[in-house]
Amino acid sequence: MTYILAIDQGTTSSRAILFDADLKIAATAQQEFTQHFPDSGWVEHDVDDLWNSVQQTCRTVLDKQGITATDVAGIGITNQRETTVVWDRETGTPVHRAIVWQDRRTAAYCREMKSHEPMVTARTGLLMDPYFSSTKLRWILENVDGARAKAEAGKLLFGTVDSYLIWKLTGGQRHVTDATNAARTMLYNIHEGRWDAEICKLLNVPMDMLPEVLDCAADFGTTDLLGGQTPILGVAGDQQAATVGQACFGKGMLKSTYGTGCFALLNTGDTPVTSTHRLLGTIAYQLDGKPTYALEGSIFIAGAVVQWLRDGLGIIGQASDTQPLADKADPQQRLYLVPAFTGLGAPHWDPDARGAIFGLTRGSGPAEFARAALESVGYQTRDLLEAMKADVGDLGKTVLRVDGGMSASDWSMQFLSDILGAPVDRPEVLETTALGAAWLAGMRAGVYPDQAGFAEMWALEKRFEPKMSEDERATRYAGWQDAVSRTLTR
Numbered sequence: 207m208t209y210i211l212a213i214d215q216g217t218t219s220s221r222a223i224l225f226d227a228d229l230k231i232a233a234t235a236q237q238e239f240t241q242h243f244p245d246s247g248w249v250e251h252d253v254d255d256l257w258n259s260v261q262q263t264c265r266t267v268l269d270k271q272g273i274t275a276t277d278v279a280g281i282g283i284t285n286q287r288e289t290t291v292v293w294d295r296e297t298g299t300p301v302h303r304a305i306v307w308q309d310r311r312t313a314a315y316c317r318e319m320k321s322h323e324p325m326v327t328a329r330t331g332l333l334m335d336p337y338f339s340s341t342k343l344r345w346i347l348e349n350v351d352g353a354r355a356k357a358e359a360g361k362l363l364f365g366t367v368d369s370y371l372i373w374k375l376t377g378g379q380r381h382v383t384d385a386t387n388a389a390r391t392m393l394y395n396i397h398e399g400r401w402d403a404e405i406c407k408l409l410n411v412p413m414d415m416l417p418e419v420l421d422c423a424a425d426f427g428t429t430d431l432l433g434g435q436t437p438i439l440g441v442a443g444d445q446q447a448a449t450v451g452q453a454c455f456g457k458g459m460l461k462s463t464y465g466t467g468c469f470a471l472l473n474t475g476d477t478p479v480t481s482t483h484r485l486l487g488t489i490a491y492q493l494d495g496k497p498t499y500a501l502e503g504s505i506f507i508a509g510a511v512v513q514w515l516r517d518g519l520g521i522i523g524q525a526s527d528t529q530p531l532a533d534k535a536d537p538q539q540r541l542y543l544v545p546a547f548t549g550l551g552a553p554h555w556d557p558d559a560r561g562a563i564f565g566l567t568r569g570s571g572p573a574e575f576a577r578a579a580l581e582s583v584g585y586q587t588r589d590l591l592e593a594m595k596a597d598v599g600d601l602g603k604t605v606l607r608v609d610g611g612m613s614a615s616d617w618s619m620q621f622l623s624d625i626l627g628a629p630v631d632r633p634e635v636l637e638t639t640a641l642g643a644a645w646l647a648g649m650r651a652g653v654y655p656d657q658a659g660f661a662e663m664w665a666l667e668k669r670f671e672p673k674m675s676e677d678e679r680a681t682r683y684a685g686w687q688d689a690v691s692r693t694l695t696r
């Protein structure tokens with residue numbers, strides 16, 4: 207039997223998932239690792255934790271299935287995006303912990319550089335925000351003793367997590383990344399498909415630190431991690447891998463992934479769209495040298511609001527308790543919970559906003575809080591889709607494809623459909639991120655079907671249709687917009 211191994215290096219855990227020749231999951235292994243919060247708004251990962259958890263989960267999943275390297279035709283890698291690693295070219299030692307995408311330490315620098323935003327957006331599709339890799343990389347060069355001098359002498363390498371993992375997996379043979387990860391650095395010109403010399407100069411980033419950029423299905427080198435020589439054949443950032451896994455290959459197709467945060471990507475075909483409504487222009491995937499672009503809306507808190515109900519308020523024991531609780535909520539109460547715990551992402555981009563709850567009465571209790579929490583995810587998605595419509599025009603009959611842990615919640619997906627006034631499709635396979643990475647590698651290995659064949663394999667598990675009246679939808683959404691406007695700081 208032939209297998210493809212998908213490595214999903216996420217924000218809170220690393221997972222290894224074995225897909226069989228029919229693209230079905232055969233075995234999985236997962237390992238969480240420590241989150242470091244050294245200062246307010248700072249988030250770091252120990253780079254060794256990332257590497258060790260990837261090695262261990264890969265070995266475990268092969269053991270579980272009772273197979274060896276000879277059974278694995280290829281490896282696909284998908285990863286938390288933007289998270290920044292800088293390491294020594296000779297020794298491979300990271301010069302600092304990985305600075306995670308959520309980290310806000312460069313907010314002041316981004317404010318200082320705001321006047322350059324139009325140029326940066328026009329070239330990278332991104333905004334001058336601490337979310338992206340470039341200002342994190344600059345921070346390391348400025349703040350780690352000796353780093354700047356070493357970088358200028360060509361002794362340091364930069365990479366997003368995929369790039370670092372490949373460097374380790376290939377024993378330091380390859381310093382590469384794929385176009386989707388490069389597109390999240392704020393150093394990559396997505397129109398011209400190359401690192402942007404002017405932006406690198408502006409941020410004082412030596413260009414020979416940067417990895418070579420390849421297609422998502424390409425030869426990324428071979429690894430002896432599994433005990434033989436296994437080729438690495440597919441790479442994509444996790445939200446782009448989910449877009450691929452959802453087979454959103456046609457212009458106008460749309461997916462939204464509900465994990466810790468929520469990331470909606472609209473396929474815009476072979477033309478990059480520069481958003482005028484604070485969305486991001488990005489690369490959805492790149493095959494045969496040809497990029498396919500996307501508009502992206504990034505929300506930082508989605509499933510995390512459910513974790514807050516559990517860990518912060520203690521009103522639920524587990525995530526699935528939200529559904530029966532929300533069902534009990536008093537329908538007369540209109541609570542709005544704006545989960546701006548770490549500021550607001552798209553389309554507001556207000557790092558200083560903080561969470562708030564509106565509409566409390568003496569009768570408000572855990573049920574109303576649970577309902578407001580689940581609803582907040584639907585409202586935020588509607589904000590993204592409104593911005594997308596403003597950028598590209600009516601989305602027509604586009605159906606939103608959903609995935610990620612929180613999409614398991616029927617209650618949330620029904621409300622999402624209600625507040626969008628549009629159908630929402632949940633596929634049979636919710637592991638779409640790993641599926642996307644596996645397909646990229648397996649297609650390259652000749653084990654899996656081509657794009658059209660893969661798209662035909664997409665299978666619907668459940669369609670949610672809107673049941674809410676137009677009037678109620680309009681009133682509720684107006685209430686949400688009012689609540690958000692009261693949390694914004696600018």
Ligand SMILES: Nc1ncnc2c1ncn2[C@@H]1O[C@H](COP(=O)(O)OP(=O)(O)O)[C@@H](O)[C@H]1O
Nearest residue numbers: 465466509510512513525526610611612614615
């Ligand atoms: N039944 C459920 N109802 C509501 N939220 C859920 C449910 N199951 C999982 N979640 C939420 O989904 C998130 C986990 O999804 P996952 O895709 O594993 O996220 P990540 O990859 O970001 O860690 C958690 O934040 C959890 O609160």
Ligand SMILES: O=P(O)(O)OC[C@H](O)CO
Nearest residue numbers: 216217286287307465466
């Ligand atoms: O690791 P996740 O699933 O929370 O995804 C993180 C995103 O890639 C951040 O842009």
